[in-house]
Amino acid sequence: MEDDDFDLGLRLRALRQLNELSQRELAKRAGVSNAVISLIEQNKSSPSVGVLKKVLAGIPISVSAFFSQDLTPRQKVFYRAEDLTEIGSGNISYQQVGRDLSDKALQVLHERLKPGADTGETLLRHESEESGIIISGEIELTVGDQRKILKAGDAFYFDSRIPHRWRNSGEVDAVIISACTPPTF
Amino acid sequence: MEDDDFDLGLRLRALRQLNELSQRELAKRAGVSNAVISLIEQNKSSPSVGVLKKVLAGIPISVSAFFSQDLTPRQKVFYRAEDLTEIGSGNISYQQVGRDLSDKALQVLHERLKPGADTGETLLRHESEESGIIISGEIELTVGDQRKILKAGDAFYFDSRIPHRWRNSGEVDAVIISACTPPTF
DNA sequence: CTTTCATGCTTATTATAATTAACACTATTA
DNA sequence: TAATAGTGTTAATTATAATAAGCATGAAAG
Numbered sequence: 001m002e003d004d005d006f007d008l009g010l011r012l013r014a015l016r017q018l019n020e021l022s023q024r025e026l027a028k029r030a031g032v033s034n035a036v037i038s039l040i041e042q043n044k045s046s047p048s049v050g051v052l053k054k055v056l057a058g059i060p061i062s063v064s065a066f067f068s069q070d071l072t073p074r075q076k077v078f079y080r081a082e083d084l085t086e087i088g089s090g091n092i093s094y095q096q097v098g099r100d101l102s103d104k105a106l107q108v109l110h111e112r113l114k115p116g117a118d119t120g121e122t123l124l125r126h127e128s129e130e131s132g133i134i135i136s137g138e139i140e141l142t143v144g145d146q147r148k149i150l151k152a153g154d155a156f157y158f159d160s161r162i163p164h165r166w167r168n169s170g171e172v173d174a175v176i177i178s179a180c181t182p183p184t185f
Numbered sequence: 186m187e188d189d190d191f192d193l194g195l196r197l198r199a200l201r202q203l204n205e206l207s208q209r210e211l212a213k214r215a216g217v218s219n220a221v222i223s224l225i226e227q228n229k230s231s232p233s234v235g236v237l238k239k240v241l242a243g244i245p246i247s248v249s250a251f252f253s254q255d256l257t258p259r260q261k262v263f264y265r266a267e268d269l270t271e272i273g274s275g276n277i278s279y280q281q282v283g284r285d286l287s288d289k290a291l292q293v294l295h296e297r298l299k300p301g302a303d304t305g306e307t308l309l310r311h312e313s314e315e316s317g318i319i320i321s322g323e324i325e326l327t328v329g330d331q332r333k334i335l336k337a338g339d340a341f342y343f344d345s346r347i348p349h350r351w352r353n354s355g356e357v358d359a360v361i362i363s364a365c366t367p368p369t370f
Numbered sequence: 371c372t373t374t375c376a377t378g379c380t381t382a383t384t385a386t387a388a389t390t391a392a393c394a395c396t397a398t399t400a
Numbered sequence: 401t402a403a404t405a406g407t408g409t410t411a412a413t414t415a416t417a418a419t420a421a422g423c424a425t426g427a428a429a430g
Contacts, residue, residue, distance in 0.1 A: 006248070008234060018297075022377060033419050038379055045417055046235035048387075049193060063191070067249035108316040108340070108364050131293040133362050135320060155293065177318050179293055179364030208408065218389050223409060230387055233417075 009043040011066070012055070016041075019059055030058030111176040113139070118167035130180040131157040137174030141166045194228040196251065197240070201226075204244055215243030296361040298324070303352035315365035316342040322359025326351045 016026050016037070023041075027034040031054055039045040040055070047055065049063065056066050109132075133155040140149050141156055143164045150156065158164065160180060168174040201211050201222070208226075212219040216239055224230040225240070232240065234248070241251050318340040325334050326341060327350050334354055335341065353359040 023379090024377075035379080035381095035420080036418060039417085042379085046233040048231040048233050048417075049237060050231035051418075052234060064249070064252035067252050108318065108342070110318050110338075110340070131364070133293065133295050135362070153295075155295070157293070177320070177362035179316070207406080209406090219408085220390080220410080221388060224387085227409085233387075236388075 006067070007043070008046075009041045012037070013041040015059055015061060015066070021059070026055065026058050028058075030055045107181065108177070108179045111178060113137070113166075113168040113174045113176075115168050115171055115173070117174075119165045128160040128180050129157070130160045130178065131155070132176050132178030135175040135177060137168060137172050138170030139166050139174050139176065140169040191252070192228070193231075194226045197222070198226040200244055200246060200251070206244070211240065211243050213243075215240045293362070293364045296363060298322070298353040298359045298361075300353050300356055300358070302359075304350050314342070314344055315363060316340065317361050317363030320360040320362060322353060322357055323355030324351055324359050324361065325354035 016023070021029075023037040024034045027037050030037075032051060036045075036047070036051065037055065040047050052066075053063055056063055134150045134152050136152050138149060138151050140147065141164070143156075143158045144162045149169055201208070206214075208222040209219040212222050215222075217236060221230075221232070221236065222240065225232050237251075238248055241248055319335050319337050321337050323334060323336050325332065
């Protein structure tokens with residue numbers, strides 16, 4: 001969380017290249033001159049937060065996310081799974097990773113909702129947390145007294161004990177990848 | 186974006202007063218002139234991040250904490266695409282849902298690997314499980330003595346204590362949504 | 371080979387932020 | 401009644417960042 005070793009120029013450059021943008025392309029999106037990007041990346045100038053905001057909006061990334069150098073040490077590992085198991089019905093498809101989750105600590109789902117599809121009010125009483133990312137389409141998610149429409153790339157994280165529901169508020173199929181833990185059924 | 190309504194001046198003033206510092210006292214500690222504090226708090230000037238760093242060091246608070254609007258007593262549920270925390274570098278992008286996972290039981294990531302991107306051999310000794318789904322592109326996974334190429338729609342589930350690695354074996358970017366539990370390191 | 375385009379970098383000028391030194395206000399104190 | 405020390409604000413100057421234009425390199429095309 002400390003910023004002493006925070007190299008702003010390096011971080012901006014990494015983010016820009018990660019998003020496959022040239023200095024000029026980013027500058028154009030951000031509405032600044034290309035020299036600004038060059039100078040900032042070389043740490044030859046310290047941008048005002050106003051300008052930094054504009055630049056980051058062109059990537060896009062928020063200022064707070066930019067400074068969150070959360071180097072959460074991440075486990076870099078993957079393994080092959082079984083075919084996805086269809087556990088849904090009607091106009092909502094739930095494709096689950098893995099067949100028998102009884103001894104597992106994680107449930108990952110590939111969900112597809114047809115337009116208008118609704119989960120209905122759900123009250124879960126087990127201790128678990130749920131998170132996911134919208135792949136395509138549009139989802140209206142209600143958690144407790146909070147409600148928001150999420151689109152492709154947006155995400156969510158909540159405690160499953162809070163009453164929640166979601167529905168496809170768009171005109172096309174909505175696709176979500178979600179995860180929850182533990183998969184106690 | 187969460188920063189659209191971010192009032193930098195207001196936030197600085199609130200933090201300064203919370204710490205019972207006068208503009209002059211804070212300026213002295215920060216090594217800047219007192220007028221700077223006044224102008225920033227009135228949003229009459231947009232400080233460079235260099236100056237902002239110095240000012241915040243006088244409170245003291247880190248830049249990342251300053252921009253993290255975690256004042257919200259309310260649990261954060263919705264994350265916009267640009268608010269996902271980028272924790273990657275180089276040719277692998279990891280966008281994490283949520284910033285501080287220290288009290289959470291789930292880590293969900295939106296990953297993007299450039300062609301040829303490779304994690305290298307990793308040996309992890311944590312008791313955790315990981316799962317995910319390939320959204321697009323092609324991934325070659327190696328786990329123990331098994332190896333397989335996964336394409337869009339394929340998925341995986343494994344015990345992360347097994348040595349493993351993965352790389353983008355295709356010609357285009359590969360996108361994965363993955364989850365692992367717990368994020369306690 | 372030359373031409374064209376895109377890339378990142380550099381320089382001179384312009385715009386903006388930071389400093390210095392004042393101002394106005396309040397509360398305390400002689 | 402000043403006189404003093406604290407506060408936040410402001411104006412003029414200086415320092416710095418942002419712009420516009422051009423330079424240099426490298427890749428692809430003619």
